[in-house]
Amino acid sequence: MKMIGPTDPSRGALRPLGLNEVKLTDGIWAERQRLNARAVLPHCTTWIERAGWVDNVRVLAAGGPAAGRKGREFSDSEVYKLLEAYSWEAARSGDPAADRVIAEWGAVLAAAQSPDGYIDTNFGRPGQAARYTDFEWGHELYCMGHMIQAGVARLRGHGEDDLVRVVRRAADHICTEFGPNGRNVICGHPEIEVALAELYRATGEERYLAQARLFVERRGAGLLAIAPFGREYFCDHVPVRRATVFEGHAVRALYLASAAVDVAIETHDDELLAAVVKQWQRTVAARTYLTGGVGSRHEGESFGDDFELPPDGAYAENCASIASVMLAWRLLLATGEAQYAELAERTLHNAIAGAVAADGHAFFYSNPLQQRTAGAPPAPDALSPRAATGLRAPWFEVSCCPTNFARTMASLGAYIATKDDAGVRIELPAGADIRTELPGGRTVGLRVTTGYPWQGRVGVKITESDGAPWRLSMRVPSWATGATVTALGQRRDAPPGQYAQVERPWRPGDEVVLELPMAPRWTFPDPRIDAVRGTVAVERGPLVYCMESVDVPAGVDLDRLAVLTSSPPTDALATDPSAPQAVTVSAIASSGTDASPWPYAAERPALSTAIHNALRMIPFFARANRGPARMRVFLPESP
Ligand SMILES: [Zn+2]
Numbered sequence: 001m002k003m004i005g006p007t008d009p010s011r012g013a014l015r016p017l018g019l020n021e022v023k024l025t026d027g028i029w030a031e032r033q034r035l036n037a038r039a040v041l042p043h044c045t046t047w048i049e050r051a052g053w054v055d056n057v058r059v060l061a062a063g064g065p066a067a068g069r070k071g072r073e074f075s076d077s078e079v080y081k082l083l084e085a086y087s088w089e090a091a092r093s094g095d096p097a098a099d100r101v102i103a104e105w106g107a108v109l110a111a112a113q114s115p116d117g118y119i120d121t122n123f124g125r126p127g128q129a130a131r132y133t134d135f136e137w138g139h140e141l142y143c144m145g146h147m148i149q150a151g152v153a154r155l156r157g158h159g160e161d162d163l164v165r166v167v168r169r170a171a172d173h174i175c176t177e178f179g180p181n182g183r184n185v186i187c188g189h190p191e192i193e194v195a196l197a198e199l200y201r202a203t204g205e206e207r208y209l210a211q212a213r214l215f216v217e218r219r220g221a222g223l224l225a226i227a228p229f230g231r232e233y234f235c236d237h238v239p240v241r242r243a244t245v246f247e248g249h250a251v252r253a254l255y256l257a258s259a260a261v262d263v264a265i266e267t268h269d270d271e272l273l274a275a276v277v278k279q280w281q282r283t284v285a286a287r288t289y290l291t292g293g294v295g296s297r298h299e300g301e302s303f304g305d306d307f308e309l310p311p312d313g314a315y316a317e318n319c320a321s322i323a324s325v326m327l328a329w330r331l332l333l334a335t336g337e338a339q340y341a342e343l344a345e346r347t348l349h350n351a352i353a354g355a356v357a358a359d360g361h362a363f364f365y366s367n368p369l370q371q372r373t374a375g376a377p378p379a380p381d382a383l384s385p386r387a388a389t390g391l392r393a394p395w396f397e398v399s400c401c402p403t404n405f406a407r408t409m410a411s412l413g414a415y416i417a418t419k420d421d422a423g424v425r426i427e428l429p430a431g432a433d434i435r436t437e438l439p440g441g442r443t444v445g446l447r448v449t450t451g452y453p454w455q456g457r458v459g460v461k462i463t464e465s466d467g468a469p470w471r472l473s474m475r476v477p478s479w480a481t482g483a484t485v486t487a488l489g490q491r492r493d494a495p496p497g498q499y500a501q502v503e504r505p506w507r508p509g510d511e512v513v514l515e516l517p518m519a520p521r522w523t524f525p526d527p528r529i530d531a532v533r534g535t536v537a538v539e540r541g542p543l544v545y546c547m548e549s550v551d552v553p554a555g556v557d558l559d560r561l562a563v564l565t566s567s568p569p570t571d572a573l574a575t576d577p578s579a580p581q582a583v584t585v586s587a588i589a590s591s592g593t594d595a596s597p598w599p600y601a602a603e604r605p606a607l608s609t610a611i612h613n614a615l616r617m618i619p620f621f622a623r624a625n626r627g628p629a630r631m632r633v634f635l636p637e638s639p
Contacts, residue, residue, distance in 0.1 A: 001437045004091050004156045005414030006149075007329065008201050009265045013336030014420050016329075017436050018156075019092050019413030026431035027450065029412055032353065036409035037089055039360025044082050044402050045101065047395040051383070054079055054105065056121040061111035066125040072398060073122045074139040074189075079105065080146035081403035083163065084153045088410035091157025102154065106162030109147070113166050117173025119144065132183070136224050136234065141178075141187035144170050148195035152202045153411070171199055175211045186218045188227075188234045190252050193259030194326075197266065213263045216240055216272075219256065229300030241275045245282045247303050250295035250315070251400075254323030261330040273334060280331060282306075284343060290523065290537055290633065291544050291620055292347030293367050295320045307528040311369035311634055318364060318401040321351035322408050329415060332427070336420065338475050338497060341427040344415065345477065348428070349453060349542045354621030355405045362392035363402045369620075372559075374549065374628035391624050423471035425499060429458040429514075442466050444506075453541040454581060456480075456516035462506045471503035472512055477542065480516045487512045516541065520569035520583040525634065535634035538569045538583055538617055545569075545583055545617040549630040556612060558630050561587040562638035564611070572616060581622065584614040588638055607638070 004018035024030035048054055052070030057079060059068070083105055090098035113119045120140045124131040132140065151167025174192065177183060193215045200209035220239035222231065231237035232248030240260045246253040257276050264273035286306035288294055293316030296304030301315055325344045332340035355364050362378075365386045375390020384393035395402070416432055418425045421439050429452040435445040445464030452458060460472060476483045478497035485492060485500040488510060494500035502512055520540040525532045538545040549558045564586045572582035589612070590605040623631050 002156070006153070006326070006411050007198060007262070007333070007414075008156075009262065009330070009333055010201065012265055012334045014333045014418040014425065016333060016414055017417045017419060017424075017434065019088065019411055020157075021434060021436045022413040022416045023092075023433045024413055024416070024430055025433055025447075027452065028353065029416075029428075029430045030432075032356070033092075033409050033412055035356070035360045036085075036406055037093060037095065040356060040402070040406050040409065041082075041085060041089060041098075043361050043394070044078075044085075044406055047399070048078055048082060048403075051075070051395070051399075054108075057105075057108050057112050060119075060121050060125075061108045066127040069121055069128075073137065074143055074398075074400075076119075076121055076143040077139070077146040077191075078399055078403050080143065080150045081400075081407050084146070084150035085403065085406035085410045087150055087153035087157055087163075088407060091153070092410060092413065099158075102158075102163060103161070106154075106166065109166045110162045113169060117169035117171075119147070119166070119170055132177075135185050136188040136227065139187070139189055141174065141192040142189040144174065145187075145191035145193075145195035148192070148199050152195070152198045153407075155202050167199070168203070171196060171205075171208055171211075175207045178215070179207075179211060180214065184218065185223050186215055186234075186236065188224055190215075190219075190235055190256035190259065194255055194262060197259055197262035200266065201262075209263070209266050212259060213267060216256070216260050216263050227300075229302065233300050233302070241272050243275065243279055245279055245303075245306075246287065246294075249301050250303055250320035251301065251317060251323050253303065254294070254320060254327050258323065258327045258330055261327065261334060265330075265334055276327075277331065277335070280327065284339075286528075288343075289314060289316055289351075289369060290525075290539075291316065291350035291367065291369060292324065292343060293317075293321055293351040293369075294324055298366070307526065307530070309529045310531040311632070312372055313531075314366070314368040314370075316351065316367040316369075318352065318355045318367065319404045321347050321355075321367070322404050325352070325408070325415070333418065338499060339478075341475055342477055342497075345428050345542050346544075348415070350544045350620050352405070352408065354619075354623060355401060357392045358622075358625050362394050363396075363405065364392050364624075365396055365398075365401050369546070369633040371624075371629070371631040374630050376628060391628060422503070423473065425473040425475065426458070426460065427475050429453075429474075429516075433463075435464065438470055442468065442470070444470060445508075446472070452516070453543050454518075456483075456518040456541065458514040458516065460512045460514075462508055462510040464508060465506040465510075467505050467507065469503055469505045471501055472506070473499040473501045474512070474514045475499050476514070477516070479521070479539065479541075482517045484515045485512065486515070520545070520571060522565055522568065532634040534636055536563060536565055536637045537634050538585065540569075540571075540583055544620045544633060546620045546623050546631050546633045547585075547615065547617045547635060548623060548626070550626050551616040551618070553612065553615075556589055558632060560589045560592065561612070561615070562590065562607065562636045563587045564638050569617070572614075582616045582618050584616055585635075586611055586613045587615055587635070588612065 004020040053075040086098040196208045196212035227233035295315040328340040328344040378393035386396040386398040449459040483494040485494040487502040523537045
């Protein structure tokens with residue numbers, strides 16, 4: 001069975017299951033995938049056309065002038081990411097509207113491409129800089145990288161067409177231009193590396209892998225000028241295999257790391273793989289937000305130092321979250337270790353699920369864990385500054401995040417389950433129909449039924465099996481102490497942080513149930529995260545919660561509240577049937593007046609005696625859907 005999905009390594013502990021093998025049926029991910037098809041894709045198309053970014057390519061195709069070109073130097077990449085999203089969507093749902101966009105834009109690209117395979121609307125015409133004159137900021141290889149990823153999606157989901165032919169010609173051009181005897185240089189924004197590695201996997205063309213490896217190995221030699229934010233901004237400060245942690249621009253660093261894993265797997269470079277694993281471990285241990293978001297600084301859009309994780313100043317760009325899932329998924333496939341799937345799950349449920357508004361027509365760019373001011377609604381028909389926060393905006397001057405969200409949601413089926421020689425593994429509980437082939441051509445089918453992440457019951461019913469034994473594995477998250485698994489009426493403990501495994505000669509109708517404990521819980525930050533020392537957060541299952549000012553009683557100041565942790569947070573369901581997704585906590589407010597002329601004093605602030613019970617907290621991903629509000633994930637703990 002062909003694997004239709006974003007990454008398909010030729011070896012590793014696990015094999016991916018494509019979106020043709022895993023169909024999301026119901027629950028929050030199926031709903032988001034439908035929202036993506038129904039609202040996000042048309043929304044992105046409308047805005048990308050309105051911004052003139054497709055017209056840039058149409059004008060180039062028609063032999064038109066450079067004058068009047070719209071958008072930033074990398075705007076072509078948004079057309080390509082949207083093409084990738086449409087390619088997954090066409091493969092997933094068979095939507096003829098998606099095929100029409102791909103056919104139209106593919107023909108335009110074919111006409112716009114230079115005879116030697118080069119394509120970019122920002123360079124090379126009279127009035128523009130010559131091609132390949134600005135590797136630091138020009139983004140030419142970055143843009144062609146995204147085009148190649150779109151081509152991989154189309155090739156896997158459909159087969160040869162205009163888009164795929166354009167992509168092959170561009171990749172051949174890049175190999176000639178930048179190969180061992182070509183220009184010894186790299187692109188300021190990694191992306192071409194991960195794209196060429198995957199195009200190798202999709203086509204078998206060894207040259208693409210060799211070029212991907214060359215680009216990865218060239219990093220850290222100081223081939224680019226020093227950026228205002230340092231060499232690490234361009235991922236050019238240290239060779240990939242010698243780095244010890246991710247630093248610099250978070251999206252660039254994680255796209256490059258994803259490529260390094262791909263190259264390591266395909267070239268049997270265990271040293272390179274081990275280096276990325278070490279970088280990942282330290283980054284997760286010291287540079288990752290509770291939501292899975294990464295990138296502590298707006299300056300340079302970069303990782304901070306270890307434990308520099310301010311909630312209010314967090315950049316935590318959506319694209320960095322998506323890149324983090326790309327990397328974690330690759331490391332999961334390479335090693336089979338549950339920790340990678342767990343980070344992907346955390347990042348998807350908290351950082352990525354909240355990127356989009358409930359109606360699918362507005363997006364976050366940065367994702368801070370604290371909103372100090374309620375902010376104002378963005379103009380509905382204008383481009384927003386990209387790091388605008390407070391409320392989601394319809395489109396941005398740099399609009400990388402909406403199209404990245406769109407391609408991720410359209411291909412999300414490929415991040416639910418994996419397989420190995422022994423059987424199938426459920427990595428992310430979601431309502432889904434799964435059908436795949438095990439070694440020896442054995443077809444197996446299962447149906448996953450669950451209300452996760454609201455409920456902890458994950459039921460798996462076998463729908464197809466040949467009677468010979470195979471193993472069903474279900475991942476148990478590390479927070480799930482007390483989980484149990486019941487197979488054919490026999491219940492046993494399912495230790496957290498591992499896979500609950502049941503192996504037997506399955507018959508259609510057999511059922512396995514994983515029960516995950518879903519009581520809300522306190523989560524305390526490491527004291528070295530100075531910015532949130534003395535605070536506490538609330539989690540429930542994989543979800544991080546937040547308190548919004550719109551849920552705080554009149555006369556109470558969200559920023560003066562301190563929560564009482566003597567008893568655990570409770571499900572709001574018991575007290576508030578209107579908000580089954582909420583949890584409640586108790587808190588007391590510190591006294592004080594807004595009129596204080598100096599915000600420091602010789603004594604600790606006094607606490608009022610009034611206890612506020614049943615203060616509502618909602619999932620972080622659902623924030624900012626009820627108008628402007630202040631918001632906090634971490635709340636001070638009452639002494
Ligand atoms: Zn972005």
